[in-house]
Amino acid sequence: MMKSRNKRMMMILAMFIAVMVGLAACSGEESTTSQPSNTSNTGNDNNSDEVSGDEQVLNLTAGEPTALNPGQANYSQDQLITNNIQEGLMRKGLDGATLEYGLAESYEVDGFTYTFKIKEDVIWSNGDPITAHDFEFAWKEAMDPRNASPYSWLFELIALENAAELAYMEVPEDESEAETNIQAAKDAVGIKALDDTTLQVTLTRQHPAFLELTAFPTFFPVNQAFYEQVGGLDGYATEADTMLYSGPFAISEWSHDEKIVLVKNDKYWDKDAVKLDKIVFSDVADENTQVQLYSSNGVDAIRVPNDYVDQYKDSEEATQYARIQTWWFVLNMEADGVEGEFLRNEKFREAMAIGVNREELVNVAFGGLHVPGTGLIPPGLAGATPDQDYRSANPEHTDFLAYDFERAQQLLEEAKAEVGQDLPTLGLSIYERQSKEAQYLQEQYRKLGVNLEITVTDSKIRKSLFNSRDYHIIYAGWFADYDEPSTYLDLFSSTSGFPKNGFAMDEYDALLEQTQNTTDKEEKYKLYAEMESLVLSNFSFIPMSHDGFYSLQKSYVKDVAVHSTGPSRTYKWAYISGK
Missing domain, CATH: 3.40.190.10 (Periplasmic binding protein-like II)
Known part of the structure; x- marks a missing residue:
């Protein structure tokens, strides 16, 4: 087997x-x-x-x-x-x-x-x-x-x-x-x-x-x-x-x-x-320093920063990898103030989801290494049959995320009318190595009418932000822990403790229970597709790209x-x- x-x-x-x-x-x-x-x-x-x-x-x-x-x-x-x-x-x-x-x-x-x-x-x-x-x-x-x-x-x-x-x-x-x-x-x-x-x-x-x-x-x-x-x-x-x-x-x-x-x-x-x-792990956050250390034989391996891909991709020491991972915006529906009112507004969240061109994002920010975020579940995870992965078998879920700038503008104006106030600047928490794509996204959302203030955080600060719910948007990611779609879909149950942004849905929990009680693999994967649709249509987790480096x-x-x-x-x- x-x-x-x-x-x-x-x-x-x-x-x-x-x-x-x-x-x-x-x-x-x-x-x-x-x-x-x-x-x-x-x-x-x-x-x-x-x-x-x-x-x-x-x-x-x-x-x-x-x-x-x-x-x-x-x-x-x-x-x-x-x-x-x-x-x-x-x-x-x-x-x-x-x-x-x-x-x-x-x-x-x-x-x-x-x-x-x-x-x-x-x-x-x-x-x-x-x-x-x-x-x-x-x-x-x-x-x-x-x-x-x-x-x-x-x-x-x-x-x-x-x-x-x-x-x-x-x-x-x-x-x-x-x-x-x-x-x-x-x-x-x-x-x-x-x-x-x-x-x-x-x-x-x-x-x-x-x-x-x-x-x-x-x-x-x-x-x-x-x-x-x-x-x-x-x-x-x-x-x-x-x-x-x-x-x-x-x-x-x-x-x-x-x-x-x-x-x-x-x-x-x-x-x-x-x-x-011996293995020595040095805590070096700055990507330029990492490259300098590698060039001077100070370290023996690094992940190539996006800005250096063209320089190193043809090197005999370079290898291209696909990490089964999805990067997404997490919108905090439990945030305080006017910011929270917008983040709880479904029209605003949908505008954020469809207001960015993912094809352009992966080409401009990642040099084509990433692939557009077409769903919660990245390419490569097991499908219902051995000859097809889950993502290939469920392309229709990309409809939730299809780029439509004019529609996004309309939704944003409707959200402003419903909230009754102008949209304030929202905070966006990122890792240091996400700077290039974050700046691209910041500019794209500025054109839409959404101003994002970028803050660089490390894992410890990010963990604290999630636990305290003291954030607006976090540019986060999840890599698969094992080879089955539930490695993503179980995250969004009301008992998992994962979302940390206010996402909870009785209908989702009911579908999850059905997947756990069915032994029919084809039926289980149909339920998986329904579960993914529910999360995507909530627009509080907005996939941006699937990893490659x-x-x-x-x-x-x-x-x-x-x-x-x-x-x-x-x-x-x-x-x-x-x-």
Whole structure:
């Protein structure tokens, strides 16, 4: 099954991009007829390159993480680093797609119950054994409603038995009552450590991405005794020495807002496959500085800024990638003041949606690397049939976003009349690397009659803005966590905690429940299309583009596993040769 999944995804991405390492796609029912490999694939069997005899050091850039606790890791840099210092039951292999065994050595399926056997020789970085109890604790901690995990809804998504009752529980004000009720809910959840090496996971239905998600950070283990020793949620994984490591690397130095240094984890079960001695992630936000560092061999790989694409796209060190990601404007319908009145006005939101020419946007701002944002779900995600991805099968949803400047002007005037006031300047929060497209959009909306004031924010500030609802518009994005449309569509349920802009719709929740209760794949995908239409027609999430970019990587850097969904890269097999 897994081989056919990879082939289908690779076919889709090959059409979408010139060079890409694909991710396994979903082809229907779960099957245990094809088991993952339990042997690490170093990828060097037929490789004439020799690992350099010098210290193996890889120099990269990454922003300051917002969280490295697996249950709290949310932003791309969080997941990138967590994926390389921790490990789940499964791991994606060197090809970026194929599932291999991680800390598990096998699994069996009986109906909706999965029984995983944990490798007996796996240990934490402090020498403690990694056990099934560590997985049970971590999953339940991520579902604990007091912890506000950004991915607690994933456990309901995979249909983990009684997960919703825990994750969405209304917490009593009395702490003693809350502890009693939450513990009872945890005891009822369908994950049990039967002994130190046996983990039983009970679902209420099959979800095609379940096994893939066991390689996702939210599903990584946590050592309960150490977690509690360093202060639990408030203390765990806040410094290099307040976490234990189960993956290929461990953090040796964490200078906040400056750099994170990873070193080879000598306690890792597959340490012989790890060739790098050290990875240095420097926090360099300025794109010009990143390019200068790459040119002077200060760093070994960067994402090419849009302004430098023409200069570097023909380089032998450049590779073009398609990240399965959608960039969108998030309009805050809970904003205060006159600004909030406009943002709650549907005519205004529709004017924002149809008042920008996406074809021109991707050509001017991205040099054609991105593709126009034709829906919430980007190209490349699994469709109802193996020969067609979801986006190709549902082109009609582009109608909601078709460029119509005159209609947008008319809607804007009608919105002003309904609100009864002139439209004030609205704030637009962006990342630094979004400056070029944001300036283009600012000018296009100015022509429409909408003035946007741009503010550059980092991930931590953006997270605070979302949580406080203290923003007007945020230029945000979401990359697929797994290869199935629900990786996007489950975000918009009233229980997910994701929208953070006032979006909630009973009709949408009802459709979502139908998708969870149907086993007919064709019917499920029809419901997906209806759900996407509901969100698009609300115009509070306005897709702009789907991701595409060039990466520069020094020729002496070998065997970096690239993933098109979930954490972006794995360095377990990477090495330096010929530097």
